[in-house]
Amino acid sequence: MRGAWSRPLAGLSPRASTTLWAASFIVPVLAWCAISYLPFVWHPMVRVTDPGDVAWMTPGLLVDRAAFSAENAEVAARSGRPAVGAPANPVFLPAPHAVVRALVTGFTTPPVRPEEPWLHQSLWHSIQVIFWGFLLSSIIGVPLGILCGALPAMGRLTEPFIEFFRYLPAPAFGALAVAVMGIEDAPKVAIIFIGTFFQQVLVISNTTRRIDPALLEAAETLGASRRVLITRVVVPGVITEIYTDMRVLLGWAWTYLIVAELIGVSSGITYFINQQAKYRAYERVFASIILIGLIGLVTDLVLASLGRQLFPWLRTARRGWFSALVGMLRGRGAPAPAPASNADGAAPEEVARA
């Protein structure tokens, strides 16, 4: 029997869905473990345990495998004591357990030099830069995007220039931003802003254009003015899609963070990562990178969950955690509207939303 999975757009059982979700994380980790713990997979280096008669080797030194055997061959030719070592990976690929240890101890390990920030201080700094850049961009970008999408004249006036500007790489404005705004956080926020804003306007105006024109016509025949059409039809009509766009855009903002933080005085998580690389503490470099990923993933999950609370019309029967919590605090379970079949004899359609 052919597996159902090969059929395009095949549905997934909840169980398969969960398993595959887990596998998408487990498979890369297993691959990493294999590379780290199985000596025959890669291990191009040798970690010296006993230098023997090789003058320049010290215990713990990582030596290229070819150089190691060449050196030992030479020592053997002089009938000296050969060096002993175990196969190892390069220093820039730490094993999973080292990275996990670095993750766990990351927040309790003081910085190498007292004037350097702690890991949590670095992360907090980065989050603030992202927050302000994204917030400022959204305050202008979301209303502008909605207007551009809703009013063709507005879109025509604004979008061609934005279309041009969005191809200018945000980091290219680094030097300019520093010249105008100094070397502290302002130019970094500006880079996040530039990187986000122009995409945001275009993405949101495109989303807004997808509103069903029949809804606008229906509202017009109900006496809606033009202002009402925008505030009470267009905005609520596209808000859920825009919310999804914003989640994607927030991910883009994070990618601009690393460049932004190199501008002026290097700071935040980028500075932290660079410092750890200088100290050759690559397990902490990896730990920091994984932390960024985790923050992104958790933020997105929280936003997705929050979205289900904010937009109750997307939900079917199941109540979300937020309304369940509110119901609990009020000491009552808010009854969800449970439509039954009616005089039509037609069963209500349940629109399943992913």
Added chain:
Amino acid sequence: MSVAASSHLEQAPEVRARFDRLKQRPVILEVRDLSKTFTAAGRPPTHALQRVSFQLHKRELTCVIGPSGCGKSTLARLVAGLEEPTGGEMLLDGKPIHGPGSDRGMVFQSYTLFPWLTVLKNVMFGLEVSGAASSAEAQGQAKMWLELVGLSKFASAYPHQLSGGMKQRVAIARALANRPRMLLMDEPFGALDAQTRCQMQSYLLQIWKQVDITIMFITHDLDEAVYLADRILVLDAHPGRLREVMEVAVPRPRGPDQFLEPTFISARRHLEDLIHPRAAQVADKLPLFHMADAGDNVE
């Protein structure tokens, strides 16, 4: 073209009396020489409507019927103010129509309930945006309209939880809640299955009986038109012209059992003679192929 016995013109005395009374009522909508031509660059212009004139009297239920492309939807959109005519004029209570307004409610074929509002809030929408009623008043009125269409139980449901027929009943309640002068219905039951459509037609007649409303109902379904209408405007396609205004001799109150009555059948037959011969000719234009087994003639 076989012309049926002209019995569709024969009216029972009480039907004739009813039409006489109807014509005495004030004119709600007057359409004079209405034309709409669509022009697109590089294409010949499409005459969707050409010099169409008619009057709708108060509380009349008029159906507009015609082959596809005859501009019947365009007619509804023009009266609703969603399109600008290229010629002629439309008067509502003697005043010219410019743009959409809450004095003309509309029910569309596609479902146009606002998905983010509950059923009750959907019905309240028009009252709220016009500021005609306070929020509490609007809620009270909306509940009354929901009761009229039999959906009080679903006031707090969202549209996606309703069946197609229920959605259209809410749409009718939403349009009526504004107390419009007339209701435009653009193939409102076209997307529903046959049984639900039949139920909806009965619902509509029931509602129309209880509410002071003039209805212009666009349809391509001949049975639907005969079942619902006082008068039927028959449109021609390419160009869209008013071919005939037919008074339906089927007595009221109407019911599904009348589908087999002679008045119903003759009215239906007459419409069919007006509309279908052209539609059926299309198949004769197909080239002839013999791909079936000779011994297996389906006829």
